[in-house]
Amino acid sequence: MADLATTYLGLKLRTPLIVGSSELTDSPAKVEELEKKGAGAVVLKSIFEEEIAHEYRAILREELKAGSSAEAVDYLDQALRAENLDRYKQLVADCKKRVDIPVIASVNCTYSHEWAYFAGELVNAGADALELNMFFSPSDLQRTREEAEAAYFRVVERVREQASCVPVALKVSSYFTDLGSMLLRLCQAGVTGLVLFNRFWAPDFDIDKLEIVPSRILSTPEELATPLRWIAIMSGRLSCDLAASTGIHDAAGLIKVLLAGAKAGQVVSTLYKNGTGHIQTILDGLTEWMEKHEFLTVEQFRGLMSQKVSANPAVYERVQFMRYYGGLFQGREGGVPGGMDALRY
Ligand SMILES: Cc1cc2nc3c(=O)[nH]c(=O)nc-3n(C[C@H](O)[C@H](O)[C@H](O)COP(=O)(O)O)c2cc1C
Structure with missing residues (x-):
């Protein structure tokens, strides 16, 4: 029988399937259900510093309008922030009581001074590890690449100080100028894991109503x-x-990312689409594949298709469909020159 166990961030996972941060992981009952369905670990819904700030600004504005003094409003500000953080800490503590699988708390902050404080508090609440959902939008035209990148390292340094006793993973985007070098440097800065990659809410247009609407909220397998x-x-x-x-x-x-060298794969959209029972379907498929290929453990095949050990490492650097474009520039017609084989490596 294939053994699906793996380790991630130094934690033992009975399966390499982690349910990613989302509303699927926002209550102890849901997390307990995910454990029963076979999840190896969960990343809790993020505590959003930005969201807290937004929610509080609205309440504080009302208070100011109602004539409260600045000191009273300041006091209220602190109390509200503490209340929200306490709710999240309670979520962490309750999940830890109800499940045996690792519970990873997730922090999503915009103002860098808050990150470390939140991280420390969540460790005290019992989180097995932290996942920092870190993204500073590159849309600030005044900020140089160096300044933008430095912000990531400042956060890592401060969080490492506050949360030295638990592993810390960074969930990052692929929007870095020197992606490979940045991932290497983040790793050298002391993070225990990198989650590749975050997926963002993105705006789309309704061209009849001339309104901004969200583009596809759930991912597709092509992504x-x-x-x-x-x-x-x-x-x-x-x-x-x-x-x-x-x-x-x-x-x-899931098999592909393990072959590429990941220790685990996070799933969210597919569970929204197919229900949490889909966890078992994925794990059954993994077991069946391992047995067919006579792998007894995940470690036996993990990384077998990575660039480092690949028989054809150059393929990972290739970015252009040269034969396809070459054919087009020669003015050929009738679809893809050379048929679909021309698009294969
Ligand atoms: C409804 C929904 C809520 C999400 N909430 C969070 C969140 O709170 N924090 C976070 O880091 N990622 C959040 N994500 C992103 C997911 O964790 C994940 O990175 C993304 O959906 C890509 O994975 P997938 O292709 O398996 O869906 C959310 C995604 C969805 C669809």
Whole structure:
């Protein structure tokens, strides 16, 4: 019988499937259900510093309008922030009481001075590890690349000081100028794991109503391509663990990221689409595949397709469909020149 156990961030996981941060993990009852369905670990819904600030600003504005003094409003500000943080700490503590699988708390802050404080508080609440959902938008035209990148390292340094007794993972985007070097440097700065990659809410337009609407909220399996490539490139080159996020929808997706070198794969969208019973379907598919290929443990095949050990490492660097474009420029017609084979490596 195939053994699905793995380790991630130094924690023992009975399966390499982690339920990612979302509303699927926002209550102890849901987390208990995910454990029963086979999840190896959960990342709790993030505590959003930005959201707290927004919620409080609205209440504080009302208080000011009602004539409260600045000191009273300041006091209220502190009390409200503490209340929200306490609610999240309670979530961590309650989940820890109800499940045996690792519970990873998730922090999503915008103002860097708050990150470390939140992290320390969540460790005190009993989180097995922290996942920092870190993204500073590159839309600030006055901020240089160096300044933007430095912000990430400041946060890592402060969080490491506050939360030295638990592993810390960073969930990052692929929007870095020197992605490979940045991932390496973040790892060297002391994080225990990197989650590749975060997926963002993005605006779309309703062209009839001339309104901004959200674009697709759930991912598609095609979106796995970017995390897969970068896990394959980075695995075996970093001292920290890698987990995949975005586009794992089935057993094949999970098997691919493990072959690329990830220690685990996070799933969210596929569970929204197919229900949490889909966890078992994915794990059954993984078991069946391991047995077919005679792998007894995940470690036996993890990283087998990474760039470092690949028989064809150059394929991971290739970014252009040269034959396809070449054919087009020669003015050929009738679809893809050379048929679909021309699009294969
Ligand atoms: C409804 C919803 C809520 C989410 N909430 C969070 C969150 O609170 N914190 C976070 O880091 N990511 C959040 N995410 C992002 C997911 O954790 C995940 O990175 C993303 O959905 C890509 O993975 P997937 O392809 O398996 O869905 C959310 C995603 C969805 C769809």
